[in-house]
Amino acid sequence: MAEQTHYEFSAIEAKDVIATHERGWEGFTQFVTYGVVAVVVLLLALLLFVA
Structure with missing residues (x-):
């Protein structure tokens, strides 16, 4: 079994990264x-119904 010792990487544009x-950050903040x-809302519901 031969081991792979060479990897091909494609060019990545900075704008893509x-x-x-940005999409990840927007999803996280949302x-x-x-x-x-x-x-x-949960705390207000507990305040209204438990207290």
Whole structure:
């Protein structure tokens, strides 16, 4: 069994990397925003129904 010792890498444009990171950051911030809103709603519901 022969081991592979040479790898072919394709050229990556900086704009492609930046676009990917921007989409990831936007998804993360949207997730955090909805998570914070959900926690606040849960805490308000607990305040209303438990207290």
